[in-house]
Amino acid sequence: MQIDLQNQLAFFLTGRRSSDSEPRPSAIRPALFARYRDLTELRYDFPLVIAHGAPPEKTLRSLSRMVDDAALAADETDRLRLARHGQRIERAVRKHLAAKGPGDFATVWHSCASELVTEDAVIGDSAMTLWNSFATDGDILDADAAMPARVVKAAWNSVQAEKAKQFNARTARLLHALKGILLAEDIGGGAGRSPERLRSAVGSSFAGAFDFNELSRILVSSKPATALSDSRRDRINQLIATIEGQKFYTESGESIGFVFDNCADAVRSHNERRAEAVKLLRALAIAELEAAGNYREKTHDVLFENYGHNGLELSELGQLPDYLICTDGGAIDAAETARIVEVLAAGLPFKILVRTDDVLEPSVVAEGHVALGLRSRQIVDASIGLTDVFVLQAAASRLFANRARLLSGLSYDGPALFSVFSGANGHTGDFSPYLVAAAAVESRVFPTITYDPSAGGDWASRLDISDNPSTDDDWPVHRFAFEDADLQSNSESLPFTPADFTALDDRFARHYSVADDISEAMIPVDEALRSAPLRDRVPYTAVVGEDLKLRRALIDNRLLREAERCRAMWHSLQELAGIHNSHAERLLAAERKRAESAPAPDQSPVGGAPVPEIVTAEPETVAAEPSSDDPYIETSRCTSCNECTNVNPKVFAYNDNKQAYIADADAGTYRQLVEAAEGCQVGIIHPGKPRNPKEPGLDDLLARAQPFL
Amino acid sequence: MTAATEQASVNECLLKLYDEQHEIEDYQKGVPRWCSGCGDNAILAAVQRLCRDEKLAPEKTVFVSGIGCSSRLPHYMNTYGFHGIHGRALPVAEGVKLARPDLTVFVNTGDGDCCSIGAAHWIHAVRYNMNMVMMLHDNQIYGLTKMQASPTSPLGLKSNTTPRGTYLDALNPLTVTLGISNVSFVAQVVDWIPELLYQTIAAAYHHKGFSFVRIVQRCPEWLPKLMDPWLHDPERVLLLHHENGLRVSTDLTRTYRKLEEHDPSDINRAREIASSWDPIPVGILYRDENVPCYEDLRHDTRLRTSDLIRNGLEAEFDKFTVWPETVNA
Structure with missing residues (x-):
């Protein structure tokens, strides 16, 4: 021993x-x-279905969930049969994908179902019912080396399609408004009131009943023509041309030429498109002002002349398609790693997928040295350190579970990094990539990390590791x-x-x-x-x-x-x-120690003096009463009824809130002050004492003023 | 604040560089032809102040009215306006809002226009809950036609149409409104407390939904003494205040000492308060921010191009067109 x-x-x-006698x-x-060895016998969230043309949140779907949802949606009498048959087809699909790789969802589903029909004829009917309930066209795929890129691309496409929809709606609205301005000029100007145009507007049926020349003459002479300035008309025409000629989105909502497999190409493409992007975004910003009638040449011309001079901001660039770079972590050298970090640091709207197939590769520095997941870890750490990069690190097996986070990253107004471990390194025998990826998460070698700069200003809001198992434990x-x-x-x-x-x-x-x-x-x-x-x-x-x-x-x-x-x-x-x-x-620990060493607080005797309730009394501020010798108005109570201002607008005037005050007591007579006081509906005018002792009828006026002093 | 939102604000600044500043006079048009001392002036001053303080663009603001003294208000606002037909201010305003949800819509109506001829529209406007402010100028008399009893005239009021006095109890616009489905904002205020009038209309403007504000208003021409007991005795005004309702200033509470803390989400208490008249309760009686607006439910995302409108109209007209060819044949 x-x-x-x-x-x-x-x-x-x-x-x-x-010894060599040990088992190999x-x-x-x-x-x-x-x-766990043969995963095709198990039921879990994979394979995934990538739905074509679906909104972002429905682009990635799990076959198991689709089957469950479809069965649950069916009548109670069919539910059990559909669930059972669905699960059998599911198993056949998993076997099919393991043997033949990914394929078209419809083809795979129906071919697997038809193979099973020989065993049970009703399966064909169940397969069709389930298929109709799926209502999804797309591809089906299992976890393999290519899966992360396909999933991220599909999600990116769906996010871009949403963006395109918003962009196209916005440009349609702006073009409508801009063309409306030109149309208004056309209609309101001379051209719109010409006899020919009036004739065409009335149509043929009653044309004989009108004298269009006379009608035109009356209309032109009765209302001045509205005309745009030449500079405004030119500007609007240019805006229309720029917006209509944009090449970032197609009418059908596609964004072409924004997906790359390395940073250099993406950066080159971005730089080539820069001038065009500036021109378009500038046009959109001006168009917004024009549409609202707020463009002031004096103020805005200078500003827009230098638009984009200092680089474009992400909030503006965010309207255009993002660049997607799908790299292969295994093929990334130190130079590409540095470039990725540089691109992310530049704050450009680049979404970068770094796929790693191998987190167990031996170190190139020292023989026999092990450094688990070194390469991907470097990029992830550096990206988080940049503080404004959205980072999602997830193994392929957790990609579906983290689809919401993936979409958040793709929709994030800034650079994003997705580091995904595929599990397909070719050194794990017959263990499927899914299992290897899951094991990497389980063993903390490749934990799921989300760093979302838009979630808040501190680590507690930005960093999320809740997707990992037993987060409290080692x-x-x-x-x-x-x-x-x-x-x-x-x-x-x-x-x-x-x-x-x-x-x-x-x-x-x-x-x-x-x-x-x-x-x-x-x-x-x-x-x-x-x-x-x-x-x-x-x-x-x-x-x-x-x-x-x-x-x-x-x-x-x-x-x-x-x-x-x-x-x-x-x-x-x-x-x-x-x-x-x-x-x-x-x-x-320190607080506990302090609490333990501190003397116990005194116990108040039962029925001791009650704690008095704190009442904050409003301080009674008494406004200085004006002397009753001077006339005054309780302005804040004035109901703006014009009664006093009609008596003498020089004595009584309105302030900024359209409430009356005494503007100049000497600008009128005491009689007017008394009459205004008598006429005031809410009784807030106080005429004071007469300023001119020689004014006739003072005795009578003083008696009338008495109630208002 | 994240980097992204900071950047967004820079861009916003560029777009909002030209920020229109208005004075109260910019919203004034013409000289009001209301009788001197009329409470309508106070309402006009309050809405003009609101427009200035909220920087409402005149070209994006619409005042819609029906018929009556109250309904002259759009004439005196230098904004868009629609002096409609009797009792139909609300359908017009609803049409405006449905076609142009980007506009701010105000409705000015009177006790005859709203509670008599327009009562059906009033009930359904509350139910539709479209985002607008409705001001019911309630002077309890038909003033424009020189003193006839209105539905809100007090029992026994002698007028041209009721020489022996009215026989019926006055209709209570507050309890009616509070009884309608989807009611989302009900307030009452009096024209002679300008600060409260302004605050209440401002709260109504900030409420998303149909804001019903009944303004108890004096008619110095035809009912000169009717409101005097309330006007001259602050003890006969009950201020409703709450942290979710109006917050009244100490200036105001020095004069008006009768206060009740009333939570505007409590509809049962709101109905009790609405039933009382003396002292007159003023403030926000009820507010529910969660009632959906009809224009949101029926929001049409299609761009309203001239083609769309023309085609829609043509399709409607075609249903009733008698084609000459068909007739001749």
Whole structure:
């Protein structure tokens, strides 16, 4: 046993294997994968249907959900049959796609259904009912290397189609308004009132009843002709020509020539179109002003002369189609990586898909060195660091689940990066790309990350990692049921760590050594990471071989370190997303300590003095009453009835709110002040004392003024 | 604020660089021919103030009216206006709003125009809940035709048509409106408290939906003394205030001390308040922002090109056309 432990320690520390008698490591797989091999027998969200011509939120659909929805929508009598038959066809479709690759949805569905008709004749009818209920034309595809690009392109297309719809509606509205201005001039000007035009307007039936020359003469002489200035007419004609001649969207809502497979071509194309974009966006902005009648040559001419001089803003560029760049992560070199980050940093409306097939490729720097997902991670980290780039990192298996986030990124008014791990690296034997991609998410090697700058100003609003399993923990833990040596059923909790993920890849076989026996020195990977440094312990992970026997595979130190690195990166992601935040935890600990050490608060005796209710009294501000010698009006109560202003508009005037005040008491007589006071419907005029003691009839006036003093 | 929205605002600035500033006089047209002291002047001043404060473009604003003293108001507004036929201000206004939802529509009508000949339109306008402000100038008398009883005239009022006094209780426009389906805004105000009048009309303007404002108005010519007890006794005015309704100033509460905190979402209390007359409740009785507007439900996204309109009209006319060829044949 001692020798065994020494050999195991030697393997752990150096990677050297003691004997060749062990089962071939390439034949092992993580214990949690024991049940999963042939995915075509399982029901899950893939394959996906890409619907043609559907609105963005309905472009990506899951076949399973379509079948369920169709069955649920059917009559109760048919529901069960449709669900059962639908699931059988679904299984056949999965097998078909696994064998033959993606295809046209209608062809695949009907051919799979027709194969099953030989077994059960009613299936043909069910297939047709379900098909009619789908009402979807499109392509069907499973997870493979090409899937991410197809999905992103389809989503991009649907988003662009929506944009085109809005753009075309806007240009139609503006053109309608601009042409309306010209038409109004035509009708209101001399041409519209010429005898010929009047004759054509009346039509043939009653033409004889009119003298059009006379009618024209009367109309022309009775109303001045409205004419546009020459500069305005020219401007409107130019705007119409520019808007009608635009080449960014077709009438049917397509945007052609905006999809590229590398940054250089996309940037070149963007620069070539720049002048045209400036011209069009300028025309649209001016057209808006013209349509509203707000274009002022004096103010706007200078501004629009320099339009776009300082580059166009994203909110403006956002009206035009976005550029989509679908790159292959495996083929990206350092220079292209740098270019991607540069393009994203430039704030251009570029949506970049970086597809990675292999997150387990060996490092090019050091032999035997492992750096999980290094390439994609670099781009994602740099993009998040730019702070205004929408970033979505998701494995292909989670792409459908994250379709809303994908659409948000594509609709985002700015650059966006989509880093997708396809799982199709060719080193995972007969495990499907879907499973490999799912395992990368599960093991935190390729966690789902969304960074949405439009969601808010802080990390808590922008960063979202909620799509990952068990976000609060280091690793997702699963219950694993097995039969023990005494043939009794047993179960164990197994975490899924990077050491399990790499067990799928044949290039990592040399980092595993399958132990025949169980020893106390063995420690599960997750515990090993928690209890570092290890002393006389060897980390292992549970695996199964071809014979489906549960074994322990020891891993070497290099793999353990890599698992540790993954965990550290996950921890920093968690912190940024507000889980186990170290600052908050420290603060909490300090506050707890303080609370514990502080003396207990005094207990007030029961029935003590009640806390007085705080009442904020309105401060009584008394406006200075004008002296009753001077005439005055309670202006804020004036109902603008013109009574006083009719008496003498020099004495009584209206303020900005059309309420009366005494503008000049000396501009009229005391009699007028008294009469106005008497006439005021709401009694707010106070005539004061007479200013001219020689005014006739003062005694009588003073008596009349008495009620208003 | 994100980078994207900051940038959007720069572009907005460019478009809004020319921001039209108006004075109250810019909205005034002609000299009102109402009797001196008439409460209509107060309403005119309040809407002009609102137009200025909300920077309403005159060419995007429409005042629609029916017949009566109240209905002269569009003549004095330097905006678009439509002095319609008796009782039909609302159908005209609804047509304007349906065809041009971008316009701000106000309706000025009186107690005869709305509550008598136009009562059917009034009920359905409330139900349609189109986004406009309706001001019911309620002076409780037919003034333009020189003093005949209106549906809201108080019981026993002697007029040219009721020399022995009216026999019926006055119709209460508030309780009627509050009883109609889809009611979304009901307020009452008096013409002699300008600040409150302005605030209430402003609140009505900001409400998306059909805002019904009954303005209790004095007629100094034909019923000079009718409202005096309320006008001269602040204790006979009940101010309704709430954080979701009107917030009254201390200036106002110094004079009008009778206050009730009333939540405008409480329709049952609103109906109780609406039934009371003395003191006169003023403020927002009821408001529900969630009632859908008819113009939104029936919004037509098609561009209203001249071809579309002509073809639509032709199709309608064709249904009734007698073709000469057919007749001759």
